[in-house]
Amino acid sequence: MSDPEKPIDPEKEKRKIKSVKRMKAIMTDYYIDAKTAQQNNKKVAWITSGGPVEPLITMDVIPVYPENHGAMIGASKMGVDLCEKAETMGYASDLCSYARADIACATVDGGPIGGLPRPDMLICCNNICGTVLKWYEVQARYFKVPLFILDTPFIHTEYTQTVHDYVRAQLDEYITFLETHCGKPFDHDRMMEVGRLSIRGQELWQQVLDTTTNRPAPMSAFDAFFHLALIVTLRGTQTVVDYYTQLLDEMKTRVAEGIAAVLDERYRLLWDNLPVWYRTRWLSEKFAEHHACLVADTYTSSWCGTLKYLDEKDFLGSMAAGYARIYINIGTDQMADMVLDMVNKYGVDGLVMHSNRSCKPYSLGQYDIQRIVREKCGIPSLVIESDMTDARNFSESQIGTRIDAFMEIIQ
Amino acid sequence: MKDLAVLKAVAADPGNYVRQWKAETGGKVVGTFCSYAPEELILAGGALTFRVLGGSGGTSSADAHLQSYSCSLVRGALADALDGRLDFLDGAIFPHTCDSIQRLSDIWRMNAPTGFHLDVVLPVKLNTDSARQYMTQVLGNARTQIASLLGRSITDADLHRAIGVYNDIRRTMQRLYDLRSEQPGIVSGSDVHAIVRASMVMARQEFLECLTRVMAHLEGQDPGPPAGKRIFLSGGVCNLPDVYGIVQGAGGRVVADDLCTGSRGLTGRIDTAGDPIAAISERYARRAICPTKHTGIASRGEELVRLAKKERADGVIFVFLKFCDPHAFDYPYLKAMLDDAGIPSLLVELEEQNVSRGQFQTRCEAFMEML
Numbered sequence: 001m002s003d004p005e006k007p008i009d010p011e012k013e014k015r016k017i018k019s020v021k022r023m024k025a026i027m028t029d030y031y032i033d034a035k036t037a038q039q040n041n042k043k044v045a046w047i048t049s050g051g052p053v054e055p056l057i058t059m060d061v062i063p064v065y066p067e068n069h070g071a072m073i074g075a076s077k078m079g080v081d082l083c084e085k086a087e088t089m090g091y092a093s094d095l096c097s098y099a100r101a102d103i104a105c106a107t108v109d110g111g112p113i114g115g116l117p118r119p120d121m122l123i124c125c126n127n128i129c130g131t132v133l134k135w136y137e138v139q140a141r142y143f144k145v146p147l148f149i150l151d152t153p154f155i156h157t158e159y160t161q162t163v164h165d166y167v168r169a170q171l172d173e174y175i176t177f178l179e180t181h182c183g184k185p186f187d188h189d190r191m192m193e194v195g196r197l198s199i200r201g202q203e204l205w206q207q208v209l210d211t212t213t214n215r216p217a218p219m220s221a222f223d224a225f226f227h228l229a230l231i232v233t234l235r236g237t238q239t240v241v242d243y244y245t246q247l248l249d250e251m252k253t254r255v256a257e258g259i260a261a262v263l264d265e266r267y268r269l270l271w272d273n274l275p276v277w278y279r280t281r282w283l284s285e286k287f288a289e290h291h292a293c294l295v296a297d298t299y300t301s302s303w304c305g306t307l308k309y310l311d312e313k314d315f316l317g318s319m320a321a322g323y324a325r326i327y328i329n330i331g332t333d334q335m336a337d338m339v340l341d342m343v344n345k346y347g348v349d350g351l352v353m354h355s356n357r358s359c360k361p362y363s364l365g366q367y368d369i370q371r372i373v374r375e376k377c378g379i380p381s382l383v384i385e386s387d388m389t390d391a392r393n394f395s396e397s398q399i400g401t402r403i404d405a406f407m408e409i410i411q
Numbered sequence: 412m413k414d415l416a417v418l419k420a421v422a423a424d425p426g427n428y429v430r431q432w433k434a435e436t437g438g439k440v441v442g443t444f445c446s447y448a449p450e451e452l453i454l455a456g457g458a459l460t461f462r463v464l465g466g467s468g469g470t471s472s473a474d475a476h477l478q479s480y481s482c483s484l485v486r487g488a489l490a491d492a493l494d495g496r497l498d499f500l501d502g503a504i505f506p507h508t509c510d511s512i513q514r515l516s517d518i519w520r521m522n523a524p525t526g527f528h529l530d531v532v533l534p535v536k537l538n539t540d541s542a543r544q545y546m547t548q549v550l551g552n553a554r555t556q557i558a559s560l561l562g563r564s565i566t567d568a569d570l571h572r573a574i575g576v577y578n579d580i581r582r583t584m585q586r587l588y589d590l591r592s593e594q595p596g597i598v599s600g601s602d603v604h605a606i607v608r609a610s611m612v613m614a615r616q617e618f619l620e621c622l623t624r625v626m627a628h629l630e631g632q633d634p635g636p637p638a639g640k641r642i643f644l645s646g647g648v649c650n651l652p653d654v655y656g657i658v659q660g661a662g663g664r665v666v667a668d669d670l671c672t673g674s675r676g677l678t679g680r681i682d683t684a685g686d687p688i689a690a691i692s693e694r695y696a697r698r699a700i701c702p703t704k705h706t707g708i709a710s711r712g713e714e715l716v717r718l719a720k721k722e723r724a725d726g727v728i729f730v731f732l733k734f735c736d737p738h739a740f741d742y743p744y745l746k747a748m749l750d751d752a753g754i755p756s757l758l759v760e761l762e763e764q765n766v767s768r769g770q771f772q773t774r775c776e777a778f779m780e781m782l
Contacts, residue, residue, distance in 0.1 A: 090743030134740030364514035
């Protein structure tokens with residue numbers, strides 16, 4: 001725990017990632033732009049975290065992410081109040097805490113930044129869950145603005161031509177929707193450039209994440225949770241490319257100088273599912289006490305996990321597979337295969353799974369993945385029952401005890 | 412009457428009926444999970460569709476695969492499969508619905524010993540041309556896949572015959588629903604529930620014949636005592652016959668519903684002219700939707716208010732399974748729309764394995780008094 005009375009620890013100072021400052025500045029500018037969009041005659045679209053942002057960037061529409069906002073609400077420990085407010089509005093306490101927090105926040109302009117700017121349109125891509133469909137329907141009724149749904153059929157086993165054609169056709173409908181609501185034609189040349197930058201940004205993000213294959217790892221999943229915000233929100237811009245270039249340089253320097261995320265790294269762990277936003281620091285310190293570094297996670301890598309399907313020369317066409325085949329829109333056994341790959345790639349000693357009450361498509365199936373990983377790699381795993389934003393579902397003493405016991409097994 | 416008793420016996424022990432049917436006919440049985448299952452294709456392939464509702468035993472064997480925050484339907488169904496209570500299945504077909512059923516399909520495919528596995532991933536939105544085109548293609552692909560899994564062909568003639576049977580069932584069910592609404596004293600809610608349950612299990616031609624005789628009998632009956640408060644049941648899966656008894660005990664009568672295990676799957680006609688697959692697809696696009704599907708931002712609310720008014724409902728009781736996200740998300744706006752229309756409503760959350768009967772009864776009584 002940090003103590004303001006304590007003198008600065010040079011060892012700790014050395015391990016701090018310096019790019020954080022730049023990242024904070026970019027995000028502040030971004031939110032100022034978004035909040036002042038109306039004054040600047042710019043349109044704002046709310047979009048799901050897995051949704052295709054590139055056409056918005058092409059059309060100069062400012063993308064705003066209720067899920068990123070949900071994470072901020074969680075991190076600033078304002079989740080419980082807003083979730084309770086949603087419950088008084090009639091939303092069951094079992095529903096996704098991002099959705100509850102956002103639905104409540106919209107009515108009171110609460111949260112850490114006084115609410116999100118009012119949307120001119122809503123873009124909902126269901127590649128992450130069916131919850132976003134219901135959530136965006138709620139917001140479309142509340143704000144009375146047009147809603148575009150990009151329906152990406154779930155890929156249980158095979159990505160078929162039928163699915164591809166359907167998603168591809170919808171991408172054209174998406175562009176028509178934007179042209180209608182922005183009152184200007186879509187610039188396909190600009191889209192090519194945005195697509196190129198999107199791919200470049202994703203490649204750089206993957207390279208940043210891959211620096212943790214080094215021992216010791218120069219950053220941890222907790223750092224990735226923070227630096228993730230840019231690839232989610234501003235994918236397809238030069239800003240993202242520049243920032244991740246800087247971050248990658250810093251990571252390479254850290255590797256060269258042997259600067260580790262966790263002092264005296266002895267154990268390497270893989271995190272599954274969304275972060276526990278209101279307890280990232282506590283969890284990070286808890287694992288660090290055991291000299292364990294969460295070197296990778298299945299969550300932040302989702303924003304570069306479909307690079308293999310993307311094609312710079314036909315970005316629009318390749319977006320269909322790029323968006324339909326993301327990590328949680330595929331079968332549980334395929335997800336297990338990807339976890340196995342990560343276990344090997346990052347040289348992991350154990351798996352930590354956040355069983356997240358808010359996210360059924362991510363969490364249901366974890367027990368089977370856990371079994372498969374045990375059978376195929378023989379590494380131990382830990383399941384933490386919690387929630388990403390609603391702190392009422394986090395039991396510190398219980399989780400602390402379980403982490404301690406788990407680390408004893410790893411040792 | 413004898414025919415009603417037959418249907419009630421099937422509803423009381425669906426597994427027993429199916430085992431017997433299989434022994435007698437040597438036919439194949441396919442398990443399905445929601446009202447979007449392509450039943451007409453299964454019947455055209457000569458197999459029997461068995462709607463899996465779970466809850467015929469405990470759920471503990473599902474605990475190794477599913478978290479406690481998945482609904483009792485999902486947990487109960489998986490437990491039935493793992494414990495061998497669905498050993499009569501030759502295969503399972505999962506239409507895409509909610510996030511929980513979506514993952515249940517994966518877990519089922521990886522663990523359940525119930526024969527072949529097929530996912531029929533229908534579109535989530537039903538109100539665009541490309542979505543409808545996709546739906547027709549998916550159903551067309553499913554026709555080929557089902558035929559191959561059942562080891563036979565499915566001809567257009569097979570499809571037309573199956574569509575004919577389902578059209579007759581749905582038309583006759585509509586008569587039953589009309590009768591329930593017009594003369595609620597004639598048929599009890601729990602009888603309707605039993606008939607609906609049997610409709611998801613019995614050989615469909617046999618069910619149709621049985622149902623037709625039941626209707627002929629009921630339509631000649633004395634209207635019986637007045638109904639009490641007219642109640643509309645709204646929600647998803649409701650596999651608790653008790654609900655009707657409790658409503659009745661509290662002085663109400665269920666006169667209509669929009670349940671997934673109710674009118675949603677049993678209404679709507681398939682056009683018999685033209686391409687059969689396109690016609691099946693068209694019915695899905697037009698019938699009342701599940702909250703996991705999208706036809707407009709307020710379409711479910713408008714439909715509910717329209718139906719509640721048409722049925723002259725004194726009140727609406729929402730029966731939701733705990734942890735059913737799609738229904739829980741719609742509840743606040745549905746309630747608000749009913750409030751605006753001056754129709755009172757009550758929300759009851761159910762967990763099939765753990766019904767708090769007393770509490771439900773008390774709340775129902777208080778609600779009836781308020782009406």
